[in-house]
Amino acid sequence: MSRRNFFQQTQRRRYQDKGRENPYFRRVRKIPWKWIGGSMGGVAIIVTVCVILFSHRALAIQRVSIDGLNQIDRMAFETEVRAYLDQRALLFFHRSNQFLFSGADFQLALEGAFTFASISISQAGKELRITVKERTSNLLWETDKEYVVDLQGVITRPLQRDVPSDAELAFRLPLFYDINQVAVLIGVPVLTPEEITQVFRFHEILLSQGIPYTQTRVNRLAGGWMSIVTQVGYEIYFDVTGDIEAQGESLKTVLATQVEDPEDLEYIDLRFGDHVYFK
Numbered sequence: 001m002s003r004r005n006f007f008q009q010t011q012r013r014r015y016q017d018k019g020r021e022n023p024y025f026r027r028v029r030k031i032p033w034k035w036i037g038g039s040m041g042g043v044a045i046i047v048t049v050c051v052i053l054f055s056h057r058a059l060a061i062q063r064v065s066i067d068g069l070n071q072i073d074r075m076a077f078e079t080e081v082r083a084y085l086d087q088r089a090l091l092f093f094h095r096s097n098q099f100l101f102s103g104a105d106f107q108l109a110l111e112g113a114f115t116f117a118s119i120s121i122s123q124a125g126k127e128l129r130i131t132v133k134e135r136t137s138n139l140l141w142e143t144d145k146e147y148v149v150d151l152q153g154v155i156t157r158p159l160q161r162d163v164p165s166d167a168e169l170a171f172r173l174p175l176f177y178d179i180n181q182v183a184v185l186i187g188v189p190v191l192t193p194e195e196i197t198q199v200f201r202f203h204e205i206l207l208s209q210g211i212p213y214t215q216t217r218v219n220r221l222a223g224g225w226m227s228i229v230t231q232v233g234y235e236i237y238f239d240v241t242g243d244i245e246a247q248g249e250s251l252k253t254v255l256a257t258q259v260e261d262p263e264d265l266e267y268i269d270l271r272f273g274d275h276v277y278f279k
Contacts, residue, residue, distance in 0.1 A: 060097055061096045064081055064128045066078070067131045071137055084106050098126075114156065116133060136150055137169055138150055139173050140159060141184070143183065143184055153191035154187060154190075174200075174215075176191075177216070179218065198244050202238055203228075225238075226239075237270060238270045238271060251276075253276075254276050
């Protein structure tokens with residue numbers, strides 16, 4: 001009897017736990033259309049707001065002011081600025097939007113194309129303000145093509161001879177030719193400040209001795225060995241890591257006492273201390 005009562009109570013509880021549902025005629029559960037519709041409506045509102053924020057012209061950068069350009073070609077600079085602002089962001093929008101513009105990324109993009117002593121970027125609503133301080137151009141570096149180099153030996157930008165300001169630089173600045181034709185990168189040094197100082201001092205010594213020159217030839221794979229191509233056509237080899245003043249005196253002595261006609265020379269080699277070689 002107790003066993004039968006236990007069985008009945010167990011079956012009753014199971015039936016009650018199921019909410020008195022007939023196992024052969026289960027109740028159809030309703031889809032929560034209101035909840036789904038509300039969620040989709042909320043997503044649609046969010047997407048609409050984002051589209052308006054990221055694409056409306058009223059929220060785009062519309063004016064760009066640039067100060068400090070002297071030697072860098074303004075048109076080339078403006079092209080880089082526009083290229084960044086026209087970049088895609090979030091697939092469908094552009095970096096010109098105030099909310100999608102990144103000053104840090106923009107600065108990296110400009111520094112990849114040009115080298116500055118300093119650059120300041122600020123955004124005020126629809127206006128983007130760029131203030132740069134250029135590195136001083138001190139020499140031209142020729143390898144696969146020509147580049148402008150500052151006094152620290154850093155490649156600042158490519159030289160564009162078809163631009164009037166660069167054509168003037170090409171006429172005014174000394175030319176350094178890399179005989180190894182090593183590829184260079186913007187912002188990376190090709191010479192040390194000490195090497196440039198030594199070369200410029202040797203240039204002064206040559207001019208003081210009445211020896212005009214056309215270019216300085218650099219062997220980057222052989223330490224500090226360089227040469228000057230004179231206007232007459234012969235080369236003068238010298239060592240920027242050595243005593244430039246002493247090499248200048250040796251050059252003066254050789255030309256005054258041992259060379260009758262400089263036009264007959266192929267080279268003078270000053271790289272070995274007191275031993276001067278010429279041909």
